[in-house]
Amino acid sequence: MSNLILASQSPRRKELLQQIQLSFSIMSSNVDETVAPHLKPHEVVMELALKKAKEISVKHPESYVLGSDTVVALGECILGKPQSEEEAREMLVMLSGKTHSVYTGVAILKGEKQSLFYEKTDVTFWELTSQEIDEYIVSEEPFDKAGAYGIQGLGAKLVKEVKGDYFSVVGLPLSRVYRALREMGYLQ
Template sequence: MADLILASSSPRRRELLAQLGLVFDIYSPDIDESVQTGESAAHYVERLACAKAEAVQRQYPDAVVIAADTSLGLDGQILGKPESKQHAFEIWGKISGRTHDVFSGVCVRTKDQICSIVVRTQVEFQTLSQSDMESYWATGEPLGKAGAYAIQGIAARYIPRIDGSYSNVVGLPLYETVQLLQAVKALN
């Protein structure tokens, strides 16, 4: 197999990909992550995943590159990472007591092939009280997380049900990633 590169600085993606027993390097590209006017969450995450893969492919043309991006979608809005405590509380106010979508775009790219997919998981979030929000914010866990929560951490206590891929909500849908690697013949 050619060298495998994960185009991400996310420790969660690194841990998830390592679960597959793959040997890989990490290179995190710097790309513009601005949302385009009218862009859906599904289109946004796929576009960013492909842009990350392309940027890394230019640096390492003989490598197999895996890139991903994850965001939440609710009522036609993209809910990204919190920029402040107030922003986190706004996000939680929107998802509290509701079901939202978590979208991950995954792109696997070689010098000859590009394969990408968007994976959607529905996550039910319990109704959060002001006290719940204050306590969760105080943990520090919401920082840097799409939707201001980590399903694999303390936030699991607020999530009664998901419909779809758990690893997608963490940040890298493993089953689909393997399918893309097989499609570009990087895995048997």
């Protein structure tokens, strides 16, 4: 069987793949994540997932390569990873009491074979108090996460409702990835 390479250093994606007992190696891609400003959130995640997978696939065409990218969007406004406490606070205030969308794009490549897709999950936050936001920021959890929160950690306290694939919000739509790998011949 060919091997599977995760083109990501994300500890969350690593844990998710381990959860479904796939054996894989990790090779971080270092692609430029600049995208055209007119792209919609689902186009952004698919383009970046494909860039990440291609960079590794070119060097390892005999392997299955999995690239992925996740963004949080309020309408068409994409919220990246906050660079400061102020930016994290602004994002959390924006998300408070509202429903936003989390898009995760996935690209799986092997030689000429390709599977490219995305999942959209709607997440609704509770109306957050200033104290709740401040306590969450002090935890430092918001700083390496798109949209300034991690649903799998303390950020779970902020979430009122999830419509769609929970695992996609964490960083990888597991069941869809599993099925795509099976359809591509990785899993027999």
